[in-house]
Amino acid sequence: MSKKKIAIIGSGFSGLSAACYLAQKGHLVTIFEKNEAVGGRARMFEQEGFKYDMGPSWYWMPDVFDRFFADFGKKTSDYYKLLKLSPGFQIIFNDASTFSMVNDSEEQLKSFENIEKGSGNKLKKFLKNAEYKYNISMTDLVLKPCHSVSEFIRWDIIKEVIKTNLFSPLSYEVRALFKSEKLRQIVEFPVIFLGAMADKIPALYSIMNYAAMVQGTYYPNGGMVKIVEAMSDLAKSLGVEIITSSPIEKIEIEGNIARGVKINSKLIEFDAVLSAADYHHTEMNLLESKYRNYDEAYWEKRIFAPSSVLFYLGINKKIDKLIHHNLFFDTDYHAHAADIYEKPQWTKDPLFYVCCPSKTDKSVAPENCENVFILIPHAIQLEEDKTMVDHYFDTVVKRIEKYTGESILPHIIFKKQFTAQNFIEEYNSYKGNAYGLANTLMQTAFLKPKVKNKKVKNLFYAGQLTVPGPGVPPSIISGKIVAKELHNYLTLKN
Numbered sequence: 001m002s003k004k005k006i007a008i009i010g011s012g013f014s015g016l017s018a019a020c021y022l023a024q025k026g027h028l029v030t031i032f033e034k035n036e037a038v039g040g041r042a043r044m045f046e047q048e049g050f051k052y053d054m055g056p057s058w059y060w061m062p063d064v065f066d067r068f069f070a071d072f073g074k075k076t077s078d079y080y081k082l083l084k085l086s087p088g089f090q091i092i093f094n095d096a097s098t099f100s101m102v103n104d105s106e107e108q109l110k111s112f113e114n115i116e117k118g119s120g121n122k123l124k125k126f127l128k129n130a131e132y133k134y135n136i137s138m139t140d141l142v143l144k145p146c147h148s149v150s151e152f153i154r155w156d157i158i159k160e161v162i163k164t165n166l167f168s169p170l171s172y173e174v175r176a177l178f179k180s181e182k183l184r185q186i187v188e189f190p191v192i193f194l195g196a197m198a199d200k201i202p203a204l205y206s207i208m209n210y211a212a213m214v215q216g217t218y219y220p221n222g223g224m225v226k227i228v229e230a231m232s233d234l235a236k237s238l239g240v241e242i243i244t245s246s247p248i249e250k251i252e253i254e255g256n257i258a259r260g261v262k263i264n265s266k267l268i269e270f271d272a273v274l275s276a277a278d279y280h281h282t283e284m285n286l287l288e289s290k291y292r293n294y295d296e297a298y299w300e301k302r303i304f305a306p307s308s309v310l311f312y313l314g315i316n317k318k319i320d321k322l323i324h325h326n327l328f329f330d331t332d333y334h335a336h337a338a339d340i341y342e343k344p345q346w347t348k349d350p351l352f353y354v355c356c357p358s359k360t361d362k363s364v365a366p367e368n369c370e371n372v373f374i375l376i377p378h379a380i381q382l383e384e385d386k387t388m389v390d391h392y393f394d395t396v397v398k399r400i401e402k403y404t405g406e407s408i409l410p411h412i413i414f415k416k417q418f419t420a421q422n423f424i425e426e427y428n429s430y431k432g433n434a435y436g437l438a439n440t441l442m443q444t445a446f447l448k449p450k451v452k453n454k455k456v457k458n459l460f461y462a463g464q465l466t467v468p469g470p471g472v473p474p475s476i477i478s479g480k481i482v483a484k485e486l487h488n489y490l491t492l493k494n
């Protein structure tokens, strides 16, 4: 087969991953990225000696990263040094008590027992089951392109579904096991990453508990941006061309074939196009309506992961009681969830997350300073409200001050905020969503937006809005799935 020219739109994890796999197959790959830097939601910025990862901060499922690099004969350690955080994270509750997720399983059981008698053994069983699910889903099921349900009609898969109750809501299982509200929140927290609460997420996703509680939380020294740098270095070494500051304006179609992409009103011809930009943006802004897989009504009915208000702060002193990952569950968990998913509105007393990577990594802040990143999730599509954003800043700073017993406000020497409007402007994100479509039961596997355009033969999609879903590891896997589909198409065609 002669070398084919492939355009990839977007340089997030899914675009970089697809580019590596396609270049490995011998194709001539060009990535077009609208922003100045590569990495999409995982870009980094540097200001006044502080280096901030703009989006993801939790490195879970290290085996997925290892498998990615191994596919190219490399090791993760060829690119960055991975540190295992201990404890992985802490949760701060409304009675001012804290829970630390330690790596030692016996210690974990003891801390569960301290909260509720008998819960240690229940946790052990729950995590054993989660490990089993992780092993079956992350090796085989997760790599399916999900064109149709038929890929899953295999007796061994059906048997697993029945045996492990994969499709009932995760919260049924958790709430049956644990009476303590604290334990329920600890066990249900990891699925928040999938964009919905545990009552809407199928029990299949206790694989997230296996990731968080058994595999542990890691940190690539230098920040999450090290993964982006590693993947773009690998892509370049395979011959991929990466062109930044280049927003694609249109995917040009003739008949049922994409001819190429338009940039500055000029057509650049390619043999195939893969969009790793937000799916909705690709379809609504880059394609004429007759070529779309889905219309606006389809997207209106989807359940999206929340948007977020983000604050990047530089603090000119050390804050003892913060650790690398801190979850402030010190207000009403259910009220905040209801304001995101049931009756979308600005919640008054939000839960929030504080990342303080300078606890682990001296390179991300000047000496004796802390690098603090705060994430406050909220419903998508809320009208931008400066008063609420200011209120959020005041309330989270006060609550961090209360928990740490330290004065923080006068020590903030750098502050940048990032809101839903920034998600729209910087990533063409649908209604400002932060991390794609939620992995609810009706939006899992073959029920997700398809990786292939149904009307244009050589147009494909990757990223957090298609399979397998939101998060860094799934986006990397998405690139692998779609690269295989696209390569198969080009091979069969020729």
Ligand SMILES: Cc1cc2nc3c(=O)[nH]c(=O)nc-3n(C[C@H](O)[C@H](O)[C@H](O)COP(=O)(O)OP(=O)(O)OC[C@H]3O[C@@H](n4cnc5c(N)ncnc54)[C@H](O)[C@@H]3O)c2cc1C
Pocket (backbone or CB within 6 Å): 009, 010, 011, 012, 013, 014, 015, 032, 033, 034, 035, 038, 039, 040, 041, 042, 054, 055, 056, 057, 058, 059, 060, 246, 247, 248, 249, 276, 277, 278, 281, 308, 310, 375, 426, 427, 428, 434, 435, 436, 462, 463, 464, 465, 469, 470, 471, 472, 473, 475
């Ligand atoms: C605040 C935040 C925190 C998160 N935390 C975590 C975490 O801790 N752990 C985790 O695993 N995951 C986390 N996630 C999710 C994870 O970051 C994403 O799922 C993943 O990065 C998505 O990758 P992607 O390739 O699908 O999309 P993106 O990273 O959004 O990449 C798409 C790219 O397409 C570009 N683009 C858009 N339109 C065009 C166009 N017309 N022309 C050219 N380029 C275009 C965009 O600029 C962007 O660079 C977080 C996300 C956010 C936002």
